[in-house]
Amino acid sequence: MEKTKTLDKLNVGRVIEHVPLNEYTTYRVGGIARALVIVDDKETLKKLIRFLEEKKMKWKILGNGSNLIFQDGFYDGILISLSNLNQIEINDTFITVEAGYPLPKLAMKAAKSSLTGLEFAAGIPGTVGGALFMNAGAYKSDMGYVVKEVTFLDDNLEEKVFTNRECDFHYRTSYFKKHPKCICLSTTISLKHGMKEAILAVMEDRRKRRVESQPLEYPSAGSVFRNPEGDYAGRLIESLGYKGKMFGGAMVSEKHANFIINKNHATASDIIRLIHDIQKRVKKEYGIDLKLEQEIVE
Numbered sequence: 136m137e138k139t140k141t142l143d144k145l146n147v148g149r150v151i152e153h154v155p156l157n158e159y160t161t162y163r164v165g166g167i168a169r170a171l172v173i174v175d176d177k178e179t180l181k182k183l184i185r186f187l188e189e190k191k192m193k194w195k196i197l198g199n200g201s202n203l204i205f206q207d208g209f210y211d212g213i214l215i216s217l218s219n220l221n222q223i224e225i226n227d228t229f230i231t232v233e234a235g236y237p238l239p240k241l242a243m244k245a246a247k248s249s250l251t252g253l254e255f256a257a258g259i260p261g262t263v264g265g266a267l268f269m270n271a272g273a274y275k276s277d278m279g280y281v282v283k284e285v286t287f288l289d290d291n292l293e294e295k296v297f298t299n300r301e302c303d304f305h306y307r308t309s310y311f312k313k314h315p316k317c318i319c320l321s322t323t324i325s326l327k328h329g330m331k332e333a334i335l336a337v338m339e340d341r342r343k344r345r346v347e348s349q350p351l352e353y354p355s356a357g358s359v360f361r362n363p364e365g366d367y368a369g370r371l372i373e374s375l376g377y378k379g380k381m382f383g384g385a386m387v388s389e390k391h392a393n394f395i396i397n398k399n400h401a402t403a404s405d406i407i408r409l410i411h412d413i414q415k416r417v418k419k420e421y422g423i424d425l426k427l428e429q430e431i432v433e
């Protein structure tokens with residue numbers, strides 16, 4: 136509590152104490168976090184991290200919480216929101232956008248500016264920062280296809296710019312995922328001129344496909360597992376009869392077996408038990424180690 140009080144005095148942004156994590160994650164589960172700080176800008180972000188590192192306090196950047204599973208107990212750390220880092224600038228076919236900007240809004244902005252390349256991102260409910268970290272993607276495209284460069288703070292809080300190649304984007308991973316103390320601040324995206332109506336039509340078509348094939352009517356965090364080489368996690372899970380299987384309030388979606396949904400007041404532990412059960416069965420029946428795409432926050 137003492138430590139959190141000093142956070143207020145630091146003047147780095149809005150401090151919210153004892154944050155119910157179910158309000159900040161798309162799974163709508165998790166316990167209470169010590170505090171959430173919505174930093175004002177880049178400078179206050181640096182000041183905050185310096186302070187937290189000095190005090191040896193745990194911290195984590197929170198985007199839209201759409202890929203995270205916080206445990207049910209107390210998260211004894213400080214969550215940091217970059218939602219005030221939300222500037223965007225369009226220059227011909229280049230968009231420079233800050234990390235706190237919502238990804239679907241960015242995709243829509245690109246479409247309305249007759250720029251093609253970000254159609255895949257329209258249905259991914261994260262922030263730009265979370266998308267860079269994860270190399271979010273869909274429909275055979277991902278951030279790695281469109282990012283020109285990323286500006287970030289390294290673990291010494293020095294500002295650096297990485298080219299696309301240096302970001303080391305691969306299937307649902309990046310340099311940033313491998314270096315979780317780095318903080319993405321902004322990115323420049325390189326797109327192509329296109330026809331606004333055609334771009335919007337592609338986005339609408341994919342929206343419909345998502346509504347048909349994904350359980351968007353329930354809280355979830357998207358795909359649970361990465362697809363193993365040459366196969367689909369959903370196919371393997373479905374083949375073992377998991378659709379509709381429930382642990383507590385968590386259920387394997389009947390629409391898509393690679394989605395776990397919060398069907399009825401699930402806890403994080405319901406979801407995690409279901410994840411482990413699926414991993415054990417898939418290993419036993421197919422000898423395949425299903426890797427988690429979502430992150431269980433320690």
Ligand SMILES: Cc1cc2nc3c(=O)[nH]c(=O)nc-3n(C[C@H](O)[C@H](O)[C@H](O)COP(=O)(O)OP(=O)(O)OC[C@H]3O[C@@H](n4cnc5c(N)ncnc54)[C@H](O)[C@@H]3O)c2cc1C
Nearest residue numbers: 198199200201202261262264265266268271272319356357
């Ligand atoms: C219905 C639904 C559909 C989905 N569909 C897809 C899909 O098609 N494709 C896909 O790839 N994902 C999908 N997802 C998952 C999720 O939306 C993406 O992984 C998204 O990129 C996560 O962004 P976020 O801002 O919510 O990050 P969070 O979940 O808040 O955080 C994820 C990780 O990123 C880190 N992070 C966040 N911001 C930064 C930053 N600025 N710098 C450094 N690290 C940072 C966090 O610390 C955390 O470790 C879906 C999720 C849902 C709920």
